[in-house]
Amino acid sequence: xxxxxxxxxxxxxxxxxxxxxxxxxxxxxxxxxxxxxxxxxxxxxxxxxxxxxxxxxxxxxxxxxxxxxxxxxxxxxxxxxxxxxxxxxxxxxxxxxxxxxxxxxxxxxxxxxxxxxxxxxxxxxxxxxxxxxxxxxxxxxxxxxxxxxxxxxxxxxxxxxxxxxxxxxxxxxxxxxxxxxxxxxxxxxxxxxxxxxxxxxxxxxxxxxxxxxxxxxxxxxxxxxxxxxxxxxxxxxxxxxxxxxxxxxxxxx
Amino acid sequence: xxxxxxxxxxxxxxxxxxxxxxxxxxxxxxxxxxxxxxxxxxxxxxxxxxxxxxxxxxxxxxxxxxxxxxxxxxxxxxxxxxxxxxxxxxxxxxxxxxxxxxxxxxxxxxxxxxxxxxxxxxxxxxxxxxxxxxxxxxxxxxxxxxxxxxxxxxxxxxxxxxxxxxxxxxxxxxxxxxxxxxxxxxxxxxxxxxxxxxxxxxxxxxxxxxxxxxxxxxxxxxxxxxxxxxxxxxxxxxxxxxxxxxxxxxxxxxxxxx
Ligand SMILES: Nc1ncnc2c1ncn2[C@@H]1O[C@H](COP(=O)(O)OP(=O)(O)OP(=O)(O)O)[C@@H](O)[C@H]1O
Ligand SMILES: [Mg+2]
Numbered sequence: 001x002x003x004x005x006x007x008x009x010x011x012x013x014x015x016x017x018x019x020x021x022x023x024x025x026x027x028x029x030x031x032x033x034x035x036x037x038x039x040x041x042x043x044x045x046x047x048x049x050x051x052x053x054x055x056x057x058x059x060x061x062x063x064x065x066x067x068x069x070x071x072x073x074x075x076x077x078x079x080x081x082x083x084x085x086x087x088x089x090x091x092x093x094x095x096x097x098x099x100x101x102x103x104x105x106x107x108x109x110x111x112x113x114x115x116x117x118x119x120x121x122x123x124x125x126x127x128x129x130x131x132x133x134x135x136x137x138x139x140x141x142x143x144x145x146x147x148x149x150x151x152x153x154x155x156x157x158x159x160x161x162x163x164x165x166x167x168x169x170x171x172x173x174x175x176x177x178x179x180x181x182x183x184x185x186x187x188x189x190x191x192x193x194x195x196x197x198x199x200x201x202x203x204x205x206x207x208x209x210x211x212x213x214x215x216x217x218x219x220x221x222x223x224x225x226x227x228x229x230x231x232x233x234x235x236x237x238x239x240x241x242x243x244x245x246x247x248x249x250x251x252x253x
Numbered sequence: 254x255x256x257x258x259x260x261x262x263x264x265x266x267x268x269x270x271x272x273x274x275x276x277x278x279x280x281x282x283x284x285x286x287x288x289x290x291x292x293x294x295x296x297x298x299x300x301x302x303x304x305x306x307x308x309x310x311x312x313x314x315x316x317x318x319x320x321x322x323x324x325x326x327x328x329x330x331x332x333x334x335x336x337x338x339x340x341x342x343x344x345x346x347x348x349x350x351x352x353x354x355x356x357x358x359x360x361x362x363x364x365x366x367x368x369x370x371x372x373x374x375x376x377x378x379x380x381x382x383x384x385x386x387x388x389x390x391x392x393x394x395x396x397x398x399x400x401x402x403x404x405x406x407x408x409x410x411x412x413x414x415x416x417x418x419x420x421x422x423x424x425x426x427x428x429x430x431x432x433x434x435x436x437x438x439x440x441x442x443x444x445x446x447x448x449x450x451x452x453x454x455x456x457x458x459x460x461x462x463x464x465x466x467x468x469x470x471x472x473x474x475x476x477x478x479x480x481x482x483x484x485x486x487x488x489x490x491x492x493x494x495x496x497x498x499x500x501x502x503x504x505x506x507x508x509x510x511x
Contacts, residue, residue, distance in 0.1 A: 004360060011357040019345050087341035091400070094305040096330040097358050 005098045012092075012105035019079055020113050030072040030117040033178075034064045035124050041187060042128060049188050053218075057130045061122075062213035063186025066206060067178055068121050069150050072114040073157040074174035076106055080161030081170035103158060103248055110154040111147065118146065133219035142216045145229065149209060152233045153177065155240035162247045186210045205232035256319075258283040258408050258439035259304065264313035266299055273299050275463030276313070281456075283407075286430065286440040287468075288454035290447065290496060295460045297443040298338050301410045304441070305335040318407050334406035338413050338443075340397040344386040348377050348396050351385060352403065359404040371399040376425070391422040398426065408439045415449060427453055447492040457492070461500050474499075 020026060038060065041049075046056035053059050083089045083102075092102055122130075134142060157173065164170035181187070183197065184206035190198050201207055209232070211225040259281040266274040273296040281287045291297045302308045304315060306326040315322045318332035343351050349368050356364035372381045375395040380388060385396065398414055411430070415423040423446075430453055434440060444450055450457050451471055458468040467474060474495045 007360065008358060011354060015343065015346065015350075015354055018350070022345055086344065087337055087339055088343055090302075090307055090337060091335070091341040092358070094307055094330060094333075094335045095355075095358055096327055096360075 005101065008098045008101035009104045009108070012097075012101050013108045016079060016105050016109035017112065020109060026075050027113055027116045027120070030075065030113070031068060031120040031124075033071055034068040034117075034121050037067065038064045038121070038124060039128070050192075051189055055129060055131065057125060057128060058132075058218065059214065060187065061125045061130050062210045062217065063181045063184070063206070064121060064125070065118055065146065065213065066149065066181055066186065066209060068117050069114050069146070069153055070174055070177035070180075072117050073110055073150070073153045073177075074171040075113065076110040076154050077157040077161035077164070077170045077173065078167065079109075080106055080158060081164050081167060084162065099249065100245065103244060106158065106161075107151065107154050110157070111150055114150045114154075132217045134217050135219060138216045138219060141222075142213060145209065145213060145216075145226075145233075148230065148233045148237070152237040152240065155237055155244055158244040159240060159247060162244065180204065181206045181210070184210060205229065205236070208232060256283045257281065258285075259287075259315075259317055259441060261300075261304070261315045262313055264300070264303065264315060265311045266296075266303060266308070267311060272463055274303075274310075277460070277463070277465055279458060279465055279468065281439055281441055283439050284434065284437045285455040286434045286442060286453050288450035288457045289441065289443045289460055290450060290457060291443070291460035292500065296463060297460055298412055300460070301335070301337075301412050301441065301443065304329075305333065305410055306330055307335075332406060333408040333410065334401040334404075335410045336398050336401040336412065336414055338416075340393045342385050342393055342396055342400065345384060347382045348372065348385055348388070348392075349381040351396060351400060355400045355403045361404055367403055371402060374429070375399045390417045391419060394418055395422065395425070398429070402433075405436075406438070409433065409441070411440060411442045413443055413445060415444065415446065423449075447496055451492050459496065459499060466499055 038057075041060055042057050046060070049056060051059040089102065132139075156177075160173040161170050184190070184201050184204055186206060190201045190207065193201055205228075208225045208229040212222050212229045215222045215225070257280050259279070261277050261279040264274050264277040265272070277296075277300060279287075279300075289297050289300070299308070303310050304317060304322065306322055306329050309323070317329045320328035320332065322329050343354070346354065349372060352368035352371050353364045356367040361367045372378050375398070377392065377396060377399065380392060385393060388396065394414070394417060398411070401409060401411075414430075415426050418426060427449070430440060430442070434453075434455075442450075442453065454471070456468055456470055457474055459466045467477065469477075471492065474492065477495060477499065
């Protein structure tokens with residue numbers, strides 16, 4: 001069976017990628033809300049926020065990139081839910097296909113779709129004055145970290161996709177994910193927050209990830225934030241993957 | 254050749270404590286068509302899902318094409334194919350893409366050719382490059398069955414394959430099933446149309462209250478009807494009369510009498 005892992009995953013990824021290319025609006029829809037937030041905060045609210053850095057776009061963009069991924073993965077949950085509803089998962093499960101191939105197909109498709117949405121948001125950022133100072137190595141680190149975040153959130157999204165009973169249930173999980181950056185250093189420095197909120201904000205993963213991305217994009221040393229950022233992602237990734245694969249194995253019910 | 258393609262012994266399955274299958278025994282000889290009859294909720298779909306390795310049984314043993322379903326599910330999946338009660342097709346892909354996908358996943362050496370052949374066989378060539386989302390119910394069902402035939406599996410489960418088809422579509426599916434049986438495929442078929450069982454099946458089994466009430470050829474089932482009743486009917490009694498008489502009579506006595 002294992003000799004066909006790559007073939008099976010490729011065939012199934014081709015299928016889910018077609019789902020994306022045949023409704024390209026999902027890429028745009030994913031990017032619209034983060035872009036609106038970007039414009040709103042930069043042009044309306046940003047003037048009142050003191051970040052201590054020269055340009056608010058530069059400060060804000062990493063957080064908006066995270067929000068993009070958080071809303072993008074809800075489509076993965078949606079597509080998986082549809083597969084379950086239509087009975088096609090059962091069809092695949094009754095065939096001699098490598099068990100994990102279908103989930104990996106959804107994951108690879110999610111990574112591709114999110115990469116496109118991220119490029120769209122980044123382009124708008126550049127248009128309105130985002131000026132990264134990162135060198136090639138720092139860019140590689142940025143791409144690597146965004147990839148890790150996307151993989152993590154995608155595996156998280158697979159769980160509700162498999163569990164949900166309704167379409168709304170399948171994508172509702174992404175709302176808290178989208179809100180989490182608001183209680184982090186993504187929009188305003190945590191120093192301005194009241195003590196209990198600040199305590200939460202400084203110890204949740206978004207702050208570590210955003211601080212790391214911000215430092216990398218600004219061409220500055222990442223200090224202490226990169227290890228917690230990686231540890232959070234890796235930890236959640238492993239747990240989500242184990243749960244998702246388990247659910248998929250007994251998804252028969 | 255009289256090997257057993259599907260063999261079920263003492264199969265027990267319940268959902269959250271509610272028993273559905275209470276000890277099913279069933280053998281299907283290779284290359285024959287067995288029609289499984291039963292009222293709504295009798296457990297036909299459940300039995301097929303267990304045999305297709307989609308659901309684990311609570312007890313009993315089943316083997317398909319000589320492979321135990323729990324010990325060697327992969328071999329079972331290689332040897333068999335399922336057309337479920339509700340069409341399982343990809344709505345966003347075209348009919349051709351659906352077939353090619355299944356052919357790739359079955360590791361067919363020439364997936365394009367396999368898809369082309371099945372499109373022709375199921376009269377889907379004209380619609381081949383349209384999204385399946387635009388297909389009529391009958392076309393969808395034909396595609397669904399075609400997808401199950403990719404790679405010529407030795408054992409085929411068809412769960413109410415003609416439900417929702419018009420008479421012409423049904424006749425087509427019947428023809429296909431006959432051709433499959435002639436070519437040596439073993440078919441386990443469930444149906445609500447007793448006429449379908451009469452027309453197609455080599456043997457008929459009736460699932461009632463979690464057990465197989467009777468199995469036999471059409472003639473053997475006819476012989477089970479009490480003679481008095483037969484006299485009252487002018488023409489040869491249909492399978493429907495037999496089915497209703499048996500399932501109404503309660504399991505005990507009838508089972509003994511076979
Ligand atoms: N996943 C499930 N969870 C709980 N109960 C179930 C589940 N699947 C089936 N059942 C129950 O098991 C019984 C048998 O269902 P099954 O679908 O096998 O019947 P069937 O003979 O195929 O009926 P039909 O002719 O309506 O298709 C029914 O009472 C049904 O409600
Ligand atoms: Mg059924």
